[in-house]
Amino acid sequence: SAVISQKPSRDICQRGTSLTIQCQVDSQVTMMFWYRQQPGQSLTLIATANQGSEATYESGFVIDKFPISRPNLTFSTLTVSNMSPEDSSIYLCSVGSGVGETQYFGPGTRLLVL
Amino acid sequence: GQQLNQSPQSMFIQEGEDVPMNCTSSSIFNTWLWYKQDPGEGPVLLIALYKAGELTSNGRLTAQFGITRKDSFLNISASIPSDVGIYFCAGPNQGGSEKLVFGKGTKLTVNP
Numbered sequence: 001s002a003v004i005s006q007k008p009s010r011d012i013c014q015r016g017t018s019l020t021i022q023c024q025v026d027s028q029v030t031m032m033f034w035y036r037q038q039p040g041q042s043l044t045l046i047a048t049a050n051q052g053s054e055a056t057y058e059s060g061f062v063i064d065k066f067p068i069s070r071p072n073l074t075f076s077t078l079t080v081s082n083m084s085p086e087d088s089s090i091y092l093c094s095v096g097s098g099v100g101e102t103q104y105f106g107p108g109t110r111l112l113v114l
Numbered sequence: 115g116q117q118l119n120q121s122p123q124s125m126f127i128q129e130g131e132d133v134p135m136n137c138t139s140s141s142i143f144n145t146w147l148w149y150k151q152d153p154g155e156g157p158v159l160l161i162a163l164y165k166a167g168e169l170t171s172n173g174r175l176t177a178q179f180g181i182t183r184k185d186s187f188l189n190i191s192a193s194i195p196s197d198v199g200i201y202f203c204a205g206p207n208q209g210g211s212e213k214l215v216f217g218k219g220t221k222l223t224v225n226p
Binding site: 001004031033041042043044045048092094096099100101102103104105106107108110 | 145147149154155156157158159162164202205206207212213214215216217218219
């Protein structure tokens with residue numbers, strides 16, 4: 001399986017600011033995804049990060065709030081913009097395994113917005 | 115949209131007991147995935163199922179792909195304290211593009 005790292009692992013931010021989360025994979029992958037996990041909840045897909053083109057966002061998520069970059073096949077960033085306390089969540093990146101629809105997840109970024 | 119109904123929501127069991135849990139959907143799935151999330155970590159893939167009726171084991175874990183393709187079951191045998199965590203089922207979103215939809219999770223507590 002792919003080895004996935006995320007930075008930062010956690011952060012405490014003030015409302016109105018923005019935070020960029022990095023996701024690094026140890027091998028080239030076609031599919032990269034960003035999820036949000038609100039406290040005590042399941043995982044919700046934010047967007048699919050496409051290399052060389054704009055990310056594809058799920059219903060309820062917009063590019064202005066969650067801009068995503070995918071400069072190459074091993075790296076992606078998610079920015080949480082103009083944060084509010086409701087953005088306090090764990091943000092997870094994942095990659096497709098190339099076998100069916102299985103995905104492997106990074107360790108997550110724990111964000112607390114005050 | 116697609117929903118996965120996972121039960122039970124939580125379990126409090128004694129060490130050594132078996133832990134059954136299941137996941138159902140109103141729509142057909144071609145793949146069922148089971149993940150475990152330890153506190154403070156990302157989900158880790160436990161078992162992947164690709165064929166209706168398939169029964170797959172991974173150590174003390176056994177998972178089955180329901181014959182109707184609308185459900186899946188996971189059993190942990192002889193539980194131990196390190197089994198504590200949240201177990202999620204997942205399956206491919208009907209929209210394709212390898213997107214997944216997740217169940218709400220089963221939170222497991224094991225009493226030594």
